[in-house]
Amino acid sequence: MPNWLALYYNDPIEIVSGKGNRVVDAAGKSYLDFFAGILTNMIGYDVAEVREAVERQLATGVVHTSTVYLLRGQIELAEKIARLSGIPDAKVFFTNSGTEANETALLLATYARKSDQVLAMRQSYHGRSFGAISVTSNRSWKNNSLSPLNVHFLHGADRQLVQFRGLSDADYIAACVDDLRHVLATVVSNDVAALIAEPIQGVGGFTMAPDGLFAAYQEVLAEQGVLFISDEVQTGWGRTGSAFFGIQNHGVTPDMMTFAKGLGNGFAVGGVVARGDLMDAPHAVGLATFGGNPISMAAANATLDYVLSHDLQANAARTGAIILDGLREAAPRFPIVGDVRGKGLMFAIELVDPASGAPSPALAARYMEETRSLGLLAGKGGLYGHAMRMAPPLTLTEDEAREGLAILVTALENIS
Numbered sequence: 353m354p355n356w357l358a359l360y361y362n363d364p365i366e367i368v369s370g371k372g373n374r375v376v377d378a379a380g381k382s383y384l385d386f387f388a389g390i391l392t393n394m395i396g397y398d399v400a401e402v403r404e405a406v407e408r409q410l411a412t413g414v415v416h417t418s419t420v421y422l423l424r425g426q427i428e429l430a431e432k433i434a435r436l437s438g439i440p441d442a443k444v445f446f447t448n449s450g451t452e453a454n455e456t457a458l459l460l461a462t463y464a465r466k467s468d469q470v471l472a473m474r475q476s477y478h479g480r481s482f483g484a485i486s487v488t489s490n491r492s493w494k495n496n497s498l499s500p501l502n503v504h505f506l507h508g509a510d511r512q513l514v515q516f517r518g519l520s521d522a523d524y525i526a527a528c529v530d531d532l533r534h535v536l537a538t539v540v541s542n543d544v545a546a547l548i549a550e551p552i553q554g555v556g557g558f559t560m561a562p563d564g565l566f567a568a569y570q571e572v573l574a575e576q577g578v579l580f581i582s583d584e585v586q587t588g589w590g591r592t593g594s595a596f597f598g599i600q601n602h603g604v605t606p607d608m609m610t611f612a613k614g615l616g617n618g619f620a621v622g623g624v625v626a627r628g629d630l631m632d633a634p635h636a637v638g639l640a641t642f643g644g645n646p647i648s649m650a651a652a653n654a655t656l657d658y659v660l661s662h663d664l665q666a667n668a669a670r671t672g673a674i675i676l677d678g679l680r681e682a683a684p685r686f687p688i689v690g691d692v693r694g695k696g697l698m699f700a701i702e703l704v705d706p707a708s709g710a711p712s713p714a715l716a717a718r719y720m721e722e723t724r725s726l727g728l729l730a731g732k733g734g735l736y737g738h739a740m741r742m743a744p745p746l747t748l749t750e751d752e753a754r755e756g757l758a759i760l761v762t763a764l765e766n767i768s
Contacts, residue, residue: 360720360732361720361721361724362721365377365378365379365381365724366378369397370385370393370396370397370398371396371397371398372396372397372398372747373385373396373397373744373745373747373748373749373752374397375397375729381727382727383724383727383728383729384727384728384729384744384752384755384756384759385397385728385729385744385745386723386728386729386730386731386742386743386744386756387729387730387731387741387742387743387744388614388743388744388745389618390613390731391554391586391591391613391614391698391743392613392614392616392617392618393614393617393618393745394589394591394613394614394615394617394655394659394745394746395614395617395655395658395659395664395745395746395747396617396745396747399617399654399655399658401654401657401658402617402651402654402655402658404654405650405651405653405654406619406647406650406651406654408650409425409646409647409650410647412646414646415645415646415647416642416645416646416647417645417646418639418641418642418645419639419640419641419643419644420639423644423645423646423649425644425646425649425650425652425653426446426644426649428649428653429444429446429644429649429652429653429656430443430444430446432653432656433611433623433625433656434625436596436597437597437605437609437625438600438605439605439606439607439608439609439625439626439627440605440627440628441627441628441629442625442626442627442628443625443626443627443628443631443632444623444624444625444631445623445624445626445631445640445643446621446622446623446640446643446644446648446649447612447621447622447623447624447640447643447644448620448621448622448640448642448643449479449612449620449622450478450479450583450585450610450611450612450613450622451478451479451480451481451484451622452479452481452622452640452643453585453610453611453612453622453623453624454478454479454483454484454487454548454581454583454585454610455479455481455483455484456610456624457546457548457581457608457610457624457626458470458483458484458487458501458545458546458548458581459483459634460608460624460626460630460631460633460634461545461546461548461579461581461607461608461630462501462545462546463633463634464545464579464630464633465543465544465545465546465577465578465579466543467542467543467544467545468500468501468502468545469501469502469503469504469540469541469542469543469544469545470486470487470501470502470503470504470544470545470546470547470548471503471504471505471506471532471535471544471546471547471548471578472487472488472489472503472504472505472506472547472548472549473489473505473506473507473508473509473549473550473553473561474489474505474506474507474508474509474510475489475490475509475510475553475556475559475735476488476489476490476505476548476549476550476553476556477490477493477550477553477554477555477556478548478550478583480493482498482499482500483499483500483501485499486499486500486501486503487501487503487548489505490555490556490735492735492737493555504535504539504540506528506531506532506535506547506569507527507528507531508528508549508561508565508566508569509553509556509559509560509561510559511524515527521562521563521564524562524565525562525564525565525568528561528565528568528569529568529569529572532569532572533572536572536576543576543577543578544573544576544578545578545579546578546579546580546581546607547569547573547578547579547580547581548581548583549561549566549569549580549581549582549583550582550583550585550586550587550598551566551582551583551584551587551592551597551598551599551601551602552586552587552592552598552694552695552698554585554586554733554741555733556733556734556735557700557702557733557734557735557738557739557741558693558694558698558699558700558733558739558741559693559700559734559735559739560693560695561602563601563602563603564602564603565602566580566582566599566602566604567602567603567604570604570606579607579608579630580604580606580607580608581606581607581608581609581610582597582598582599582604582606582608582609582610583609583610584597584598584599584609584610584611585610585611585612585613585622586613586698586743587599587698588609588611588614588615589611589614589615589656589659589664589665589746590659590664590665590668590696590746591614591668591696591697591698591743591746592668592695592696592698593665593666593668593669593670593672593673593695593696593697594669594695594696595665596665597609598695601695607626607627607630608624608625608626608627608630609624609625609626610622610623610624611623611624611625614655614746615652615655615656616648616651616652616655617651617652617654617655618651619647619648619651619652620642620648621643621644621648621649621651621652622643623643623644659746662747664746664747665696665746667746667747667748668696668697668746669696670750671697671744671748671749671750671752671753672694672695672696672697672698672699672753674750674753674754674757675697675699675753675756675757675760676692676694676699678754678757678761679692679699679701679757679760679761680692682761682764683701686764686765686768687706687768688703688704688705688706688712688715688764688767688768689701689702689703689704689764690702690703690704690709690711690738697743697744697745697746697748698742698743699741699742699743700733700734700739700740700741700742701719701739701740701760701764702734702738702739702740703715703716703719703738703739703740704738706768711734711735711736711737711738712738713736713737713738715738715767716732716734716737716738716739716740717732718767719740719763719764719767720732720740722763722766722767723740723759723760723763726759726762726763727759728756728759728760728763730742730760731743744756
């Protein structure tokens with residue numbers, strides 16, 4: 353295995369079983385899972401509806417056919433996603449991952465606009481492939497400066513910078529829009545293909561633009577016909593609680609949305625939902641050998657049906673509020689807490705040096721070990737690796753939310 357395939361914890365754990373919102377490691381220790389395989393086990397573990405759907409498909413003997421044959425599961429799922437997206441005349445293409453989905457969206461945008469110029473956000477992450485790395489703005493995740501795209505990065509999730517500190521949401525949005533207009537007037541040449549943005553930045557440590565920023569950006573972009581791609585790989589399917597897709601918190605219907613991770617509840621599925629004219633435009637033949645395979649489609653259809661029938665968006669709003677309100681109430685007691693942020697079941701604690709206020713990846717590493725010892729799995733991110741980012745399954749109960757909150761606060765007490 354490659355050296356860059358990093359593992360969490362000083363003594364890495366192997367997860368061998370799971371039920372509900374808990375997992376068990378090879379040593380027999382149980383954990384409340386607040387990271388869900390990087391937001392992927394979206395409705396928890398051993399979900400009967402998903403398991404039975406997959407078993408029914410396995411029982412047919414058909415695990416794979418490829419897209420050169422009709423796939424009923426793809427059509428059924430595409431119809432649901434197109435309807436939920438709000439994108440007019442929407443069409444869906446299925447891939448294996450979020451990286452592939454973002455590559456597809458960038459291809460569609462650059463083809464439609466006949467331009468290699470793309471706008472992206474500072475601190476962003478969109479995947480590990482050649483094109484996706486080029487629109488990623490986090491040095492820890494970029495392997496080279498070579499790129500198939502001509503990319504310029506915008507402000508919008510970087511209010512920690514001195515020029516933005518203390519600004520109201522309205523003033524910060526105005527400053528960012530002014531910068532966007534300056535970028536369009538100075539550093540680009542002719543047409544720009546698209547802006548690609550995460551409504552909440554995943555690897556960035558769940559940093560986010562204030563609601564309304566992307567609506568203001570879209571207004572400017574529309575003046576020049578620039579397309580808008582919302583990367584919903586981590587923010588989709590009701591996770592923010594306040595909207596089914598993260599971009600809807602901004603009152604925006606994008607030209608395209610990319611998705612992956614939680615949709616298959618652990619089975620590999622990603623994709624793009626886009627305006628029909630954009631999706632149909634490329635002239636060359638295309639397919640996805642494994643994208644949207646029968647097993648993934650069975651799991652994804654069952655998962656999405658479960659999310660909708662159990663109103664898990666409302667549950668994310670309810671249980672997320674328990675955790676976020678509790679963390680914000682506790683934060684003033686801990687000088688090591690630089691920020692608490694999030695929406696729904698997508699929240700982060702930023703850890704800083706108590707004397708200087710500087711980002712502290714060392715404290716984040718200690719906090720990871722402490723939460724693990726207390727029986728909770730968390731994630732890590734942020735531009736400097738100092739943010740604890742957490743996104744439990746959308747099926748989290750109120751009792752589990754309070755249990756997790758107590759562990760998070762106890763861990764802060766233990767390392768302060």
